[in-house]
Amino acid sequence: MQEELGRITKKDILTSAWWALAFFAVAGLILLLWRPWLPLKTVTVDSGNIPTETIEKQLGIKTGSYRYEVALQEAFLARKLKSKNAKVSQVEMHLSGQKLSIIVSEKIxxxxxxxxGHWYQLDSNGNxxxxxxxxGRGPVYSDFQSTTRIKAVAKAVASLDKVIRQxxxxxxxxxxSNNDDxxxxIMNDGNTVYASQKTLAEKMRYYTGIAQSMNQNGVVDLQVGSYSYSYGS
Incomplete structure (x- = not known):
């Protein structure tokens, strides 16, 4: 009985050894393919108006960082960046060999x-x-007394094409007396637009076409319908 128990024990030990060997072999193969110890030779950042240096500093990733600092940690790094930079809405990271591509979507x-007495930048939700x-990359809001109204206008502005928005x-x-909204x-091209808050997003989409049809600078009235006239008319 003891001999049989001894044989079973030796067999179990041998089996365990083979499993351990297989595990380390697979782990070694994964490490060989993954090569986490290799440094990143190229880090490219596409972040719109946010400086590349800012993104790299806030992520803690730059040329010379190691693959293990990025691989399988993309989601964590994206959350980290968004928590540190209020302008970031979305982050994509693509690691290929020793090259890392970072694409940052900026809140409009x-x-x-x-x-x-303090200046604030408004994002697409009016925050x-x-x-x-x-x-100089966005309009200045004047004479607004309501935070709710500011947020509503900010959402409308954010929905416009970048060319019109800027x-x-x-x-x-x-x-x-005719329009409480x-x-x-005041447009940078020299025109003035009269609009209503509720229809701003919808009607400003036609501004470019209307402005191009004008012979000289003037007023574009989008409150009721849409028409334009030159200054002094």
Whole structure:
């Protein structure tokens, strides 16, 4: 009985040894293929208006970092970047050999507003982030008293094509007896737009075509219907 038990024990030990050997062989093969110890030779960053250096610093990844710092950690790194940079909405990372490609989607700059002496940048949802001053890449909001209204206008502006969005220099809240939602948009091309908050996103899509049909700068009125006339008419 003891001899049989001894034989079984030896067999079990031998089997375990083979399993261990197989495990280490597979692990070694994975490491050989994965090569986590290799440094990254190229790190390319596509981040729109956000400086490449900022993205690399906040991720802690740059040329010379190692593959093991990225491989299988893409989701973690994306969350890390979004938590550190309020301008980032989405992150894609592609690791191939010793090359890493990072694509960062930036939250749309819907403009700037000054509240209680401080400047804030508005994202596509109208959320505010403190900045020193406007950078010229979005409209300045003036005469707004309601945060809710600012957010609504920011969402409308963010939905516009980039070309139109960046052509808006200033947005003034200017209600009158005929329109309590009236907005006045001062365009960088020299025109002035009268619009309503509720239809801003829909009607501003036609602005480029209307502006191109004008012989000289003037007013584009989008409050009721859409028409234009030159200054002084």
């Amino acid at each position: 700059n819907a403009g700037f507003v000054k509240l209680k 505010r982030q403190s900045v020193k001053e406007p950078d 052509d808006i220099g200033e947005i003034r809240f200017a209600p009158d 009236k907005l006045i948009l």
